[in-house]
Amino acid sequence: MGGGSTTPILMALLCLGLCWRPWDQVQAGVLPKPSIRADPGPIVPKGSPVTLWCQGSPQAEVYRLYKVGDSGLWEDEATQDSRNTARFHFESLSSRHAGRYQCIYRSRKGWSRQSDPLALVVTGLYRAPSLSAHPNPVVASGGNVSLSCSSQFWSGTLYLLKEGGAEPPRRSTWRKFGNSGRREALFPLGPVNASHGGTYRCYDSPSSDPYLWSQPSDPLHLQVTGMYRKPSLSAHPGTSVSWGENVTLQCLSEIVLDTFHLFKEGSLAPAQNLRLQDMVAPLQANFTLSPMTSAHNETYRCYTSQSTSPYVLSNPSDPLQLLISGGSEDGLMESGLQRGLPWYLSLLIGVSVAFVLLLLLLLFLLIRQRQRQRGQDTHRKSAAAPSVAKDRGQQKSSSPAADVQEEKLYAVVKHTWLKDGNPRDSQQEAESEGPQDVTYAQLNHVTLRQGTMAPPPSQAGEPPAEPSVYATLAIHQPTKDPEPRD
Known part of the structure; x- marks a missing residue:
């Protein structure tokens, strides 16, 4: 019972679902989808204005503009004069305006379908390629x-x-x-x-x-x-020109074309263009080159075209080569650099030359500084040499064999005691005290230079003794009274 009652309901829902789509298509067909366009175009520089036009039906009452994937919505009421078109104006475009747009309209019968998307591009955001x-x-x-x-x-x-x-x-x-x-x-x-x-x-x-x-x-x-017959090209006074002179290249056309173009083969520089006002055949254009340098020592061709179609040219003329004679070598090198090297290579060469010159200058200053330091050291040594030689001369013996031996200095250090604050007589001390009271110290000959004594006479058959320098040093020490002797 229950199962039989649900069957008509399911059939009704199924019929509603199957019949809805064709009915929807019929309703949509009553209101065709609008079209959308951008004026002056869909590719707009940043900060420039643009107008989006949505064209629908004469029965349209309201137009809406959507930005795909965004919450942006603009609405415009249709006017009595132009119900089939709506205008959406943007005064200054920015990056947030870039994207895809669609529009729809509404009439008494309902809403239309959405238009095809329009891609609005904003340029000027990054560096140019x-x-x-x-x-x-x-x-x-x-x-x-x-x-x-x-x-x-x-x-x-x-x-x-x-x-x-x-x-x-x-x-x-x-x-x-x-x-x-x-x-x-x-x-x-x-x-x-x-x-x-x-x-x-x-x-x-x-x-x-x-x-x-x-x-x-x-x-x-x-x-x-290759769209027209080729012109002819000639040079006046001739193709061989001296340095600094003037030359005129004459391009002659037998058909009526008002624009002439002169190209230099192998050059990236733009062509020279001349447009004639007098349109009487035969037509000719004169290109003056002055003064002549090695930069003009190239091969030339000329073309003709119509000013209304500047990108459609004739066949090229026969090649004409200019020969420049004379001139300075510097001018030749300069023009050769201008013709053969791009600007960035010329800049790189200039920077490299400046770097090498700076490096050479630093090297020169470094060498000069070292030479100056050496000269100062030499001056100091030469100033100190006489005093050192004088001191050493007093210490060396007259024997040549002794010059190669190290001189030794001996100092006799005598212990002189102060008793009751009065020093003893050094002569008496020398007579009364034995050799055990005499201390010999070997000193560097540079530090002690006084008290030079002649060496004692050597025994027969013995080599002469080394010269010795004795310095008597009296060491005065305050001491207590000595203990009484037994």
């Missing part, structure tokens, strides 16, 4: 080129963006570490055609904040050649 083209930013039509973006971050995403292009930014997470320790991503382009010409920039973003980008790199102008 560098962008370069390999092998060259001037590429022939049908050729291949790779744009290299180098960053200081060890991980993250690199983005390549073409200014004014409708295509979304290209991204790359491939990492390549060179000798400099920087990360590099290659964006290959090719086969190249006229649509690839333009200005490119690259950005960097850490993996933790994909909507916070770095400052943009310096612009790279990619130019595609």
Whole structure:
């Protein structure tokens, strides 16, 4: 009984669940989902304004803007004049505004579905990467080129963006570490055609904040050649020019193109550009080089283009090589450094030369200080030598054999006793007292230099005795009265 009563309820719930989804789709189809866009664009520098537009239905009454994954909510009442569009303006973007946004609207029939998400990117948060083209930013039509973006971050995403292009930014997470320790991503382009010409920039973003980008790199102008007939290039007064003279390179075009470009082969310097005002064929542009130095001793080509398409060039002219004669050797070396070495290598060489000069100066001062100390020591020794020689001369004998022997000094130390405070007569003491009262001490000849006595005559057949110096030292000691003798 109970089981039969529950069966209709289960069937009803099952039918409600199966029938709800199609009904929901029908209701949602009445109110189509809106679209969202950013003006001037979804990639905005930090501190700049941006406006997000949500376009819905003419029956819309209220629009809402959501930030995905955030509690941010903005609401706008639809106006009578433009019910199908709502405007959400941000005056100054910061890092907290970066992210994905969606919008919905409400009418009398209910709420619409959410729009597709819009990624709002804020740039200028980190240091700019560098962008370069390999092998060259001037590429022939049908050729291949790779744009290299180098960053200081060890991980993250690199983005390549073409200014004014409708295509979304290209991204790359491939990492390549060179000798400099920087990360590099290659964006290959090719086969190249006229649509690839333009200005490119690259950005960097850490993996933790994909909507916070770095400052943009310096612009790279990619130019595609081979779209028009080649011009001709000539030099006046000639291709062989003396040092310091002037020369004019004349580029001549037989078709009506108003812009001329002069390139120096193998140089990273930008081309010289001239735009003509008088559009009467044949057209020619004059590039004046003055004064001539060894820096101009290169090969040149010229191209033509239309000012409305500055990145689409003609075929290159035939090469023209300038030969510079004369000039100073210093000028040649200076210009050679300017042409052949990048600025950082020139700076490194200058710092190295300054370091070597400073090291040599310190070494010179050190050697001079040591020489000065040696001179002072020599002066002291020379000043002390006469007195030492004089003292030693008084102690040496006339015999040459005695010069090599060490002189010995003897001092006769006599014990002289003071009795009743009166010293005894030294002569009487010498006569009355025996030899046991005489003490001999061997002294250094440097400390005692007086009392020199001639040595006693030697016996026959014996070598002469060493000269001896005797110094009589009277040691006066206050003593008690001696004990009476028996």
